[in-house]
Every structure is written in C-alpha cells, then in structure tokens.
Amino acid sequence: MRRAALLLLAALALPPRPAPAQEAPWPSRPITILGGFPNGSGVDIYARKLAEPLSQALGVPVVVDNRTGAGGNIASEHVARARPDGYTLLLATAGTHAINAALYRHLPFDPMRDVTHIALLGDVPNVLIVSPQHSPGLATCRELIAAAKARPGALAYASTGNGASTHLAGVQFAEAAGISLLHVPYRGQGPAMAALLGGEVAMFFNQSGPAIGAVRQGQVRALAVTVRRRLGPLPDVPTVEEACGLPGFESSTWYGLLGPRGLPPEVTRRLAEEVARIIAAPDFVRWLVESQGITPPADPSPEAFRRVHEQDMARWGEVVRQSGATVD
Template sequence: MPRRPGPMLRRTLLAAAALVAGFATAAPAQEAPWPSRPVTIMGGFPNGAGTDIYARRLADPLSRALGVPVVVDNRTGAGGNIGSDLVAKARPDGYTFYLGTAGTHAINAALYRTLPFDVIRDFTPVVLLGDVPNVLIVNPEKRPNLRSCQDVLAAARVRPQAVSYGSTGNGASTHLAGAQFATAARLDLLHVPFRGQPGAMGALLSGDTDLFFNQTGAAMGPIRQGQVRPLVVMTRERLAALPDVPTVGEACGLPPMDTSTWYGILGPANLPEPVVRRMNAEVNRIISTPEFRDWLINNQAITPPVAPNTPEQFRDTQRADVARWAEVVRQSGATVD
C-alpha cells in the first residue's frame, strides 16, 4: 500500500497545485485578443480642424472593423504638443493612438526649443492617412479686389506688412505655407497666428485678416459654400477637387511650390507588433475603399497614401520630413519658446 505524503510534502504539493491553477487562470487574461475595450484616437487640434474631420470620418468604419467603439478625443494646445505628450506617456497597450501630422511630428521638432518628448523615439508610427495640401483663400465679400494671385502680389508690394494672413498657430503648416510663399515672392506679409482653425477662419470671414493659406480638409466646406474664394493651390499640380484653381507656378509667376503635409496615426513607443500590424491593415482597408478614396480626393482634396503603406514607410517619411521642415523653419525664422 503506497505511503501517504508527510505534512511537509503535502504543503509543497498543494502550493504547486495552487501556482499551476493561478497560471491557468491568468493565461486567458494575458492572451485576450486585442482590442477588448474602446480605442481612443486623440487629436491635437479643435473640433472642425482637418485632423478632427478626418478622425471622425474614420472612427465609424474602424469601430466596425475592430468590434469596439473608437472614440475621438481632442486635447488642444501648444501646436498639438499637449495631445502628443499624453500619447507619448500613455501605456503602449493599443488603446491610445494619436492622429498626428507633419506639424506635430516633424515641424514641432524644429519649431520648439524644448519638447517633453522626442517625435521619433517616443512614438510608434502605425499608418499614413494621406498628403494634405494648402490652398490660398480670401474672403470675396471683404476683399473683392483680391481676385487672383497677381492681385495679392500687387497689393502686398505697395506697402510692407499691408497684407495680412492668418494661421492656425506659429509654426503650423498654415503659417509655414504663407512664409514660403512670401519668401518665394519676396513679400513682407503680416502673419497673424490664432489658436486653431476656428479663430483663423473667423478672422478671414470677419475681414480682420486678408489671406489664409489653409489646409484643404478644413477649407473645402467654406469654399463650396461660397464663403471664401480659392486663388491658388500650393501644390505642383492642380487638385481633382479644385480643378479650376491654378497652382502657384501657373498663376503667380513663381517657381512651382508644394507645401503639403501629411496625416498619420501613431501610438506610444514600444507598441506591440501584432497591434501595429492589425491597426495598419484595418485602416489601410478602410481608406482604400472606393467610397473613402472618393471622400478623400473629391471632398477633402487629400491624396491617399500609396500601397502598401507600411509602418516602416511611415517611419521613413517622418524622418525625412523632420529634416525637410527643419530647413523651412530656419528660413522662416519661426520659433516658439
């Protein structure tokens, strides 16, 4: 007849069994498929900004694809840096992303003397969302004399700082597009920065500013409603959404110019590879559908990314733009303390 284990051995066996049971219980929680709860896409700019418009258009089909709610949460301020910082410090668990731009994750690296994060090291690029051009717009009611690019050039050359342009903030693409235009045309324009899209557009509509080198995503609504008049697109070729609007090269007698930036989704550093690949695949599938592509090209005047649009390609684009925009910022003289 087998001997019963002694008290010491029984305690050891019971402890081992409890440990095994604990591992068995914990394993399903550790291996739970992503996502199992709502996903947040943060933005750094106010409601109505181009990033906000894109994020809300993407959220519904992405929610259906992931099987969980996708929430858009805008944390504004400091040129998008407040939202960027929150995402940089978030847990890399796949539940917090950022709809960033070349402004937040390339331009700001040169514009701000100090940042609480590194735009490369502290983020995981997930997927590009498209190239976003700028369009020069005026208020036809308040500035009926500005009907063409040549009119702008003539008015600006009469007296330095006589013509003003608003922007969505110091160092934003709407500022740097105007600075590049002024440098190329040898103009002395008055830059008037605002905190985001609503203030800059409101100033144009009220007549407080003369020009706005706005991103197309936010400008297309006022253009279609007749509130503003597009004079030139800041790209090398005309846009499908604005086929009658000439380029700077065509209308201004200046060298061809392209001030386009990009939108993209990023997560915190060290985001798990399976999460990156799943998010990349689902977003790529959505934005490549005919319906979404038509919305991008013909409604927002945004150029969709080229396949395969991998996270690695996004990282290369971001690194190249950090260097590119650093030179533009240097030439513009723009700084933010």
C-alpha cells in the first residue's frame, strides 16, 4: 500500500503532458518541385518559370531541385515515396510516367497508382534539327530521307537517353518514312546537343524549348516539327507532314505537375487552381507558345490530366514495343 501511494504521489507531481502540436495550415514552409533532368533541359526550364509565380500565389518559397538519373526515375521515385503533405511535387513528363512504364522492366514505383494528378502543363513537340558540320548538304527533310534510303543505318541521330521521347520520335519517324537510322543515346540534353554541334551525329529530334534557342542562334538547321501545326517561334519550319511527305505524322509529349499518392483533396484543389490560373495568364501563354513552342492545355484539371496520362500509357507502350528498347 505504501509503495502504491508513493507511485501515485510521484505521478501527480509530474507536469501535465503537452497537447500534440497542431499541423500548421498548408502551406507554411517551402515547397520543392523535383525534376528528373539536368539544368537547361525542357523540364528544368518550365519548372523554374512556374516556381516564381506559384511562390507568389502561395506565399511560401517554391524551389526547384533536379535529381537526375535513370530516365527521370530517381526524382519520380522520391516523390512517389514522399509524405503526401503538399511540400514535395514533381514536374513529370510523358517520358517519366508513360514511356518508362513500358521501357523499364522493374520500376520501383507505379507511374499511375503512386501519384496524385494536379495539373496538365502543356503539349511538347520535338524539332528535327540537323548538324551543318556533319551534313551540310541536307537542307530538307526529303533530302534526309533520300540519304537514309541510299545508305541504310548510316545516318545517326542523337537522343537524351535510351527510350526518351527524343529517341522514340526518331523510331516513329524511321517507321513512317521506311528508313533505317542509327540511334546514339547520350546522357541528357547537354551531351546530345554537344554531339550534334560537334558533328558526331547527323540529327537530333530535340524537344522544342532547347531546340528553338539553337535554331535562332544559327547553330543548327531545323527541317521539321513533329506536330500537325507549325510552331509560333519557328514559323518558317514546316511540319513533318509538309516537309517529309508523311501524312498524319505526329510525335509529342506532355509536362504535368504530380504529387505523391494520397495528397489531401484541399491541397490538390488549391494547387490545381493556382497553377491553372498561372499558365492561363497572357504573359505565361506568350512565353509557352513563342519561346518554348509548347501548346497550353485546353483543360489543365487533375481529371483531364489523368485521362491524358492513361491514354499515353497505352500509346507510348506500343511505340516502345516497336522500338524494341528496354532498360533493366
């Protein structure tokens, strides 16, 4: 009895346990947008352009962190496994979340189930650019196709990696034109462009944002764009259909903002609303169209984004199967 009484007195002497700390209203600290590709890539350019107005809208810093490697899978896995609190987001692409699903035999995350769709950010075409150093005589797409037919497998094209959209656009082009091209993968945008400029390869189906700058500076020659309409920044560059005589040819990807699975609905809704407002602003649309050659989405909503994602899982899966590309 005496021992029990002493224990009771000791318990009563303890200070009261503090109530659990309440989570601060979101957002109350910096938000990170991860990208899976190096500085200067199309993803990096877009993420940094979006971060500033999003920071102003939310009242907290929005920082961009590029975690490169494995075709974007390192950044994608990090976000898929992150706490779903709205502070870790991903600027995803059709490459990271549709192409890679077919390309990699063992992904450490599920590209559809392990994400929350926030906003579709735009449709991204490729530009067929050639190296004047390597092939000064190739002035048109039809001349390129004729040269490839004359020497099957001799013309090489760069890509930003095995299975990247810059690779698969070449696969689609070769299939449509009935030619054989030599694919040479590089580790990202910078090395691939350096190879083209140095004359190591003849061509590069580069994404529109980085390609436009090189064309404007006179470093490369643009033969065609891989969508059905000419790009505003390159009005004199025809479509593949026009320049190459390949009816209906189209090869483009998308950018989108994702969060981890289980992102709270109110956080998803706020992010979706703010991003939709930002990318619809006249100055932002002008930058997208005139500087990057990106088509703004008609419907950026999470629901529309999910539908596009689902469709592209099937579409790009077929292209990957045609290419025969795999990555372990």
